[in-house]
Amino acid sequence: MKFILHATTEITSKPLIAEVVLETGILLNIDRADVKPSGGEVVIDVHQDGYDTVTAAFKKRGATITPLEQPVIKDEDECVNCGACISVCPTGVISFKDDWTVQMEVDKCVQCGACVTMCPHGALKIDK
Amino acid sequence: MSDKTIQDINEKIADGSVAVVTAEEMPGIVAELGAEGAAREVDIVTTGTFGAMCSSGAFLNLGHSDPPIKMQKVWFNDVEAYTGLAAIDAYMGATQLSETRGMEYGGAHVIEDLVAGKSVDIHATAYGTDCYPRKLLDTTVTIDDINQATMFNPRNGYQKYNVATNCSDRTLYTYMGTLLPDCGNATYSAAGVLSPMYNDPTYQTIGMGSRIFLCGAQGYVTGQGTQHDPTNNFATMMVQGDLKQMDKKYVRGATFHGYGTSLYVGIGIPIPILNADIAQATAITDADITTNVLDYGVARRSRPVLRQVNYEELKSGMIDINGKEVTTSPMSSFHDARAIAEELKDWIKRGEFYPTLPVENLPNSGVVFKPMKQMGEQPTVADVMAKRVTTIRQGLTVEDAAKVIMEGNFNHLPVVSDEDKLAGIITAWDIAKAVAKSKQDKVDDIMTREVVTADASEPIDTAARRLEQHNISAMPVVNKHSKVVGIITSDDISKLVGRR
Numbered sequence: 001m002k003f004i005l006h007a008t009t010e011i012t013s014k015p016l017i018a019e020v021v022l023e024t025g026i027l028l029n030i031d032r033a034d035v036k037p038s039g040g041e042v043v044i045d046v047h048q049d050g051y052d053t054v055t056a057a058f059k060k061r062g063a064t065i066t067p068l069e070q071p072v073i074k075d076e077d078e079c080v081n082c083g084a085c086i087s088v089c090p091t092g093v094i095s096f097k098d099d100w101t102v103q104m105e106v107d108k109c110v111q112c113g114a115c116v117t118m119c120p121h122g123a124l125k126i127d128k
Numbered sequence: 129m130s131d132k133t134i135q136d137i138n139e140k141i142a143d144g145s146v147a148v149v150t151a152e153e154m155p156g157i158v159a160e161l162g163a164e165g166a167a168r169e170v171d172i173v174t175t176g177t178f179g180a181m182c183s184s185g186a187f188l189n190l191g192h193s194d195p196p197i198k199m200q201k202v203w204f205n206d207v208e209a210y211t212g213l214a215a216i217d218a219y220m221g222a223t224q225l226s227e228t229r230g231m232e233y234g235g236a237h238v239i240e241d242l243v244a245g246k247s248v249d250i251h252a253t254a255y256g257t258d259c260y261p262r263k264l265l266d267t268t269v270t271i272d273d274i275n276q277a278t279m280f281n282p283r284n285g286y287q288k289y290n291v292a293t294n295c296s297d298r299t300l301y302t303y304m305g306t307l308l309p310d311c312g313n314a315t316y317s318a319a320g321v322l323s324p325m326y327n328d329p330t331y332q333t334i335g336m337g338s339r340i341f342l343c344g345a346q347g348y349v350t351g352q353g354t355q356h357d358p359t360n361n362f363a364t365m366m367v368q369g370d371l372k373q374m375d376k377k378y379v380r381g382a383t384f385h386g387y388g389t390s391l392y393v394g395i396g397i398p399i400p401i402l403n404a405d406i407a408q409a410t411a412i413t414d415a416d417i418t419t420n421v422l423d424y425g426v427a428r429r430s431r432p433v434l435r436q437v438n439y440e441e442l443k444s445g446m447i448d449i450n451g452k453e454v455t456t457s458p459m460s461s462f463h464d465a466r467a468i469a470e471e472l473k474d475w476i477k478r479g480e481f482y483p484t485l486p487v488e489n490l491p492n493s494g495v496v497f498k499p500m501k502q503m504g505e506q507p508t509v510a511d512v513m514a515k516r517v518t519t520i521r522q523g524l525t526v527e528d529a530a531k532v533i534m535e536g537n538f539n540h541l542p543v544v545s546d547e548d549k550l551a552g553i554i555t556a557w558d559i560a561k562a563v564a565k566s567k568q569d570k571v572d573d574i575m576t577r578e579v580v581t582a583d584a585s586e587p588i589d590t591a592a593r594r595l596e597q598h599n600i601s602a603m604p605v606v607n608k609h610s611k612v613v614g615i616i617t618s619d620d621i622s623k624l625v626g627r628r
Contacts, residue, residue, distance in 0.1 A: 080178065080380060080392060080461045084305050086445070087313035087457035095445070100463035118306045120180065120382035120390070120459070122232075 001051045002031065002068040002107070005058055007040040017042070020057045026050035031091070031110035043068065043110050070127050071109035072116075074102070078123035085115035085124065131403040134485045137171045141479055148172045148476045150469040151327045151399075151410055158411035167407040172476055172483060173399045175324040176341070176468030179317050179460025180382055180390040182303065183283035183354065185221040186239050186371050189275040190250065192216060193267075198260035202252040203227070204238045211252075215260055219280075222381075222391035234389025237381030239279070242271040243343075244376040277371035279343065279379075283353035285395050287325040287363040288419050291316040291437060291456070293449060296425030298597075301386025305459055307424055311449045314421060314456045319465040320414040320439030324397035325363050327410045333399050334365070335486025341396030341472040342367055344375025346481060349397075352490050357497040363490060367395065378468065394464060396472040398483040414439035421449060427590050429499060509591050510584040512624050513605050513614035519544045522551050522572050529571050530559050540602040542612050543575045549610040552577045581606045582616050592621050 007016060021028055029045040046054050055065045072093070081101045086094045091108045094115065116124045140146040147170050149157065154173050158166045188209070190199075198215040201208065206228045209218040222236040241248055252265040271277055293314040294300045294307035301307075304315045320326075328334055338349040347369025356364045371379075378394030401407050418438045422431040434449055441447050442456050475481035519542045520529050533541055533556050543552040552575030562574045582591045582603045595603060595618050605614035 081463035082179070082392075082459055082461040083457045084315065084459050085457070087315060087455040088306050088308060100461075100466065114306065117385045120305070120384055120392070121380060122383065 001048050002043060002045045002071065002110075003051075003055060004066040004068060004111075005040075005042045005044055006064040006066065007042070008062070009037070009039050010062070014061075016058070016061060016063065017044075019061070020054060024050065024053050024057050026054050028054065032112060068109070068111065068127075071106055071111050072104065073125045073127055074104065075123045075125070078121045079119075080121055080123075082120070084120060085118050088114040088118045090114065132167075132171070132400075133402070134400055134483065137400050137402075138482050140171055141476060141482055144477075144479065146171050146476060148174060148398075148473045150466070150473055151175045151322050151412075152466065152469070154327075154407075154410045155321070155413050158407060163404040163408040163411070166411070167401050167404045170401050170407065172473075173327060173401060173410040174341075174396055174469045174472040174476070175319075175327050175399065176322050176394070176396040176465040176470075176472065177285060177319040177324060177460060178378065178392060178394045178464035178468060179319075179458075180303070180384075181281060181284045181393040182223050182390045184239075184279070184281040184391040184393055185219055185235060186242075187276065187278045187280055188218050188220060188242075189277075190216040190218070190269070191273075191275050193262060193265055195262045196260045197252060197254050197262035197265050198257060199252040199265070200254045202250065204235075204248050204250055205233070205241070206249075206251075207233070207235050207238050209235070223388055225388055231383055231385075231388050234381065234383070236389045236391035239371070239391060240376065240379050240381040242277060243371060243374050243379045245270055245272075271372055279347070279367075279369045279371050279374070280350075281353075281367050281393065283355055283364045284367050284393055285324055285353070285365050285397075286318060287323065287329070287361050288417060289317045289362075291419055291421040291442065291447075292424045293421055293434065293454065294425045295423045295432075295434075298425075300424055301384070302424055303384050303387050303390065304424065305384060305457075306386075311452055311454050314442075314447060314449065314454050315459050316419070316439075316442045316456060317459045318439075319460060319462055320417055320443065321412065322462070322465045322469055323417070324395060325365070326361075326412055326417055328397075328399050328406065329361065329409060329412075330492045331358070331363065331490040332406055333402070333483075333485060334397060335489035337484055337487040338397065339482070339484045340367065340398070341394070341468055341475070341481075342369035342374070343378040343394050344471075345369050345371075345373035349486065349490075351488070352495065355497050356490065356495050358490070358492045358495060360497075362497070363492075365490060378464070392461075394468050396468040398472055398476060398481070400483050400485070414443055421447070427593075428587075507588045507624060508584065509582045509586050509588065509605055509616050510614070512588060512620045513582075513584065513616040514620070515614050517542065517604070517612055517615045519612055520554070520571055521546070522570075524571055526559055526562050526569060526571060526574060529554050530563075533559065540604075540615060540617070542579070542604045542615070543571050544612060548612075550579060550581065550604055550606050550612050551575070553579045553604065579604060584613060588621060588624065591616060592618070595621070 032043040199211045209220040211218045224235040226233040256263045292304035353364030380392040421434045602617040
């Protein structure tokens with residue numbers, strides 16, 4: 001399961017993720033990290049069994065958590081199934097079905113937004 | 129067996145006995161029955177394509193206002209249309225951008241909105257004449273309020289198109305979509321097995337007057353398209369159709385990030401199977417159609433060809449480029465190309481569409497797509513760069529660099545290694561910063577190591593664009609051994625532009 005970790009500047013200076021891994025003993029995968037002077041936003045992937053423990057450990061340290069249930073949304077009226085988005089996706093979310101319609105395995109999505117920029121028809125949106 | 133005529137086929141459409149298949153079904157039929165047998169059994173093969181076709185637009189006649197106006201300039205939803213025609217005729221081009229919304233909305237979107245029945249705001253200005261006194265006009269219309277709304281596309285339906293990839297180290301935003309650095313992806317267009325003109329590659333049944341499926345309406349080929357290049361299998365066609373009869377599903381405005389707008393146009397051509405030769409040609413498969421993979425990282429007219437591929441490889445989703453597995457994606461919709469070929473097939477079966485033979489075929493030889501005739505030599509970086517460049521060696525101090533810059537009265541100082549190779553660059557600003565922070569060490573500590581460079585033989589325009597993109601004012605010019613042979617500044621370029 002994926003979630004976004006929002007951290008303020010006070011806690012980005014600490015080894016937040018390492019602390020949580022050590023405390024919980026649960027392995028995390030960092031899909032995307034964006035740390036700016038105003039704070040940090042990190043997309044983290046964790047096995048379903050460890051989700052509650054890990055998110056609780058982050059919250060205890062003052063971070064906010066947003067679960068990524070529907071990370072990228074496709075507007076079926078605008079999509080023409082060209083598939084332009086497929087080749088810019090770094091995690092292989094998008095592919096063709098046998099009938100050449102576009103399908104998305106959204107659980108792989110890290111919300112980088114490359115497909116949104118690529119889509120000629122404005123059919124894709126990142127859910128924030 | 130005697131060959132069929134178009135009249136024979138049309139009689140079969142009228143009595144409901146016509147045999148129609150799509151170009152995807154035909155290879156199997158020819159494999160089973162042979163070309164002669166297939167020509168006996170099949171009357172028409174339908175094709176389809178749905179992709180971005182920039183050279184598209186529509187003639188719109190607004191009707192006369194009272195008092196009348198001879199529009200000198202006109203905008204539809206802030207997108208300017210060409211009106212160097214009679215009083216209230218305008219041509220809306222697909223790639224014209226909105227003056228308020230930029231690349232997000234353009235002529236293609238105006239055309240889509242009209243077809244979708246949406247209201248469009250019109251603003252027009254004029255100089256006023258005795259017969260057309262009005263100088264200003266603002267109104268709102270839908271497609272039903274205007275007279276003729278005729279799609280007229282000077283270049284559509286490319287027989288095939290190049291595959292785009294990018295060997296440079298920078299992401300490119302092109303009409304072939306986002307191209308990731310280091311051949312990070314490859315994009316292609318055209319429908320392969322369903323491609324209208326690849327199913328009749330000598331244009332025996334395609335030309336002026338061919339009735340076609342155009343965006344959900346019945347339209348016509350009006351002749352060869354601009355840049356028609358049959359010798360290289362880059363044939364194109366000019367097409368026309370009634371916007372009022374079209375289906376929004378097959379007329380779609382598009383935006384290519386960083387490039388601009390384009391129109392997705394749906395075209396289906398019925399190929400009457402008059403003889404075994406024509407039947408044989410429609411048996412073409414994705415594996416039979418090859419095209420070139422080009423490096424769009426080179427912004428020149430002739431881009432390097434990296435390899436040839438066929439459409440079967442492209443459609444597999446992965447191709448090999450210089451030993452690297454590269455993900456491909458189409459820019460045109462094969463799903464909708466197939467829908468078009470099926471819909472055209474249904475029209476014919478239901479007796480709603482009768483194919484025609486052209487009054488003049490598209491030329492299949494003797495046409496050359498020439499490059500532009502340009503006046504004078506195009507200036508290169510070598511023509512404007514300063515050839516005497518002062519450099520400084522690695523290992524020297526910031527103070528040394530400051531002296532060199534002051535004596536030479538310039539801003540940019542390339543730093544070179546003992547082997548004379550470019551290692552970095554220092555500006556007067558870098559030195560000021562180092563002094564302010566009392567960080568007066570070696571040049572190595574303060575120089576920029578990722579230096580943006582130019583090549584002496586490249587055109588001024590590409591060098592100027594690179595300066596602009598990196599927001600810098602000078603670039604060292606290096607040879608293939610990374611030796612500095614000159615320096616080019618934005619001042620040098622401005623002076624040249626001033627002279628032009």
